[in-house]
Amino acid sequence: MACDEYNDLMMGYLDEELTAEQKRRFEEHLAACKQCAAQLQEFRQLKAITDQVTLVEPEDRLWQQYWDGIYNRIERGVGWIIFSVAAILLTIYGGFKAIEALIKDPAVETTLKIALLALLVGLAILFVSVLRERIFFWSKDRYKNVRR
Amino acid sequence: MCSVCEEEVVVMVPARRISRDEFAAIVKKYMKNAYFTALGLVGNRDDALELSQEAFILAYRNIRQLNSNRKFYPWFYQILRNVCFSHLRKTRKRQRFSLEELQGQEPSAGVDDCFTPHVVAERNEAKDAVWKAIGKLDDKHREVIILRHFQHLSYEQIAKSLFCSKGTVMSRLYYARKRLKELLSTKKGGDRDGV
Incomplete structure (x- = not known):
C-alpha cells in the first residue's frame, strides 16, 4: 500500500x-x-x-441575556407578521372605499372612472397570474425542501 | 459547556408546538456550544452571537420537522452551519463586488481577516498564528477542525453531525491539518524573510 x-x-x-x-x-x-x-x-x-488554542469566554451578562435576545426576536417576528397583515388589509379596505367613492361621485369624469376600473382589472389579472404561477411552480418544485 | 455527546433525545410530540419554557431550557443547554461553534466558523464575536441566535429562532420555527427519535443537537447543527455558511457566502460576495468597484484601490478586509486573535484566550504568537491560519481554511476543512479541536467531538459524532462516514471525517481532517501546516510554515517563512 x-x-x-x-x-x-x-x-x-x-x-x-x-x-x-x-x-x-x-x-x-x-x-x-x-x-x-x-x-x-x-x-x-x-x-x-x-x-x-482556546477561545475567550464571554461575560456572564451575554449568557444571561442570550435567551431574552432570542425570545424578543421571536416575539417581534410575530408582531411584524400581525402588523403587516393588518396594514395590507387596511390598505385594501381603504383603497376599495376610496375607489368606490370616486366611482359613485357624479362630479368625477367618466373617462377617469373607466381608467380607474381598467387599472383595477389590470392589477387583479396580474395578481392572479403571479399567484397561479407561484402555486404551480411550488407544487411541482422537487427541490423546495432543499435549503439554499 | 455541555457535551453534545451525552445529550438525550429531545422527545417531541408530533404536531405539537413546543412551549416557550421547554424551548428556553433547550437554548440554555446548547447556547454555549452554538455560540462557540459559530465563532469558530465565522471568526468574530458579534456575528457568532447574532448567527447562533438566528439558528435557534429557525429551529424554533421548524421544530416540528424534528422527528421524535432524533437528537436535537445534530439536527440543530445543520441549521447553524447553514446559517453561518450562508452568512460567509454573502460576506464574500459583498467583498467581491466592493473589490470590483474599488479596483486600483486598497482591497477591503477578507473573510479570513474576521479571524482576529482577540477572541483567543491567553494569547501568544503561536496561538494567534494558528487561529489566523484556521480562518484561511476552506469552510468544510475549518468545520472539522472546529468540531474536533474546539467542540472535542469524536469522529463518530462529527460523522453524525455532517451526515458523512468516519472515513470522510478522517480524510477531511488530514487535508485540513495538512493545509494548516502549510499555512503556518508559510507564515514562519514570511516572518523570517521579513526579519
Missing part, C-alpha cells in the same frame, strides 16, 4: 480513534516508513498547539 492510503489512518492514530486492527496495521507501516513517521511527528506538534 502506498503512503497516501495511510493518511486517513494517520489522523485516526493521532486522535486515538482507530480500532485495534487499524492501529496494528498503521503501526506496521509506520515502523517501515520514515516519511510517514516524520509526517506524524509534524502533525503531533500541530495538534498540540491547536489544542492549546
Whole structure:
C-alpha cells in the first residue's frame, strides 16, 4: 500500500480513534516508513498547539441575556407578521372605499372612472397570474425542501 | 459547556408546538456550544452571537420537522452551519463586488481577516498564528477542525453531525491539518524573510 492510503489512518492514530486492527496495521507501516513517521511527528506538534488554542469566554451578562435576545426576536417576528397583515388589509379596505367613492361621485369624469376600473382589472389579472404561477411552480418544485 | 455527546433525545410530540419554557431550557443547554461553534466558523464575536441566535429562532420555527427519535443537537447543527455558511457566502460576495468597484484601490478586509486573535484566550504568537491560519481554511476543512479541536467531538459524532462516514471525517481532517501546516510554515517563512 502506498503512503497516501495511510493518511486517513494517520489522523485516526493521532486522535486515538482507530480500532485495534487499524492501529496494528498503521503501526506496521509506520515502523517501515520514515516519511510517514516524520509526517506524524509534524502533525503531533500541530495538534498540540491547536489544542492549546482556546477561545475567550464571554461575560456572564451575554449568557444571561442570550435567551431574552432570542425570545424578543421571536416575539417581534410575530408582531411584524400581525402588523403587516393588518396594514395590507387596511390598505385594501381603504383603497376599495376610496375607489368606490370616486366611482359613485357624479362630479368625477367618466373617462377617469373607466381608467380607474381598467387599472383595477389590470392589477387583479396580474395578481392572479403571479399567484397561479407561484402555486404551480411550488407544487411541482422537487427541490423546495432543499435549503439554499 | 455541555457535551453534545451525552445529550438525550429531545422527545417531541408530533404536531405539537413546543412551549416557550421547554424551548428556553433547550437554548440554555446548547447556547454555549452554538455560540462557540459559530465563532469558530465565522471568526468574530458579534456575528457568532447574532448567527447562533438566528439558528435557534429557525429551529424554533421548524421544530416540528424534528422527528421524535432524533437528537436535537445534530439536527440543530445543520441549521447553524447553514446559517453561518450562508452568512460567509454573502460576506464574500459583498467583498467581491466592493473589490470590483474599488479596483486600483486598497482591497477591503477578507473573510479570513474576521479571524482576529482577540477572541483567543491567553494569547501568544503561536496561538494567534494558528487561529489566523484556521480562518484561511476552506469552510468544510475549518468545520472539522472546529468540531474536533474546539467542540472535542469524536469522529463518530462529527460523522453524525455532517451526515458523512468516519472515513470522510478522517480524510477531511488530514487535508485540513495538512493545509494548516502549510499555512503556518508559510507564515514562519514570511516572518523570517521579513526579519
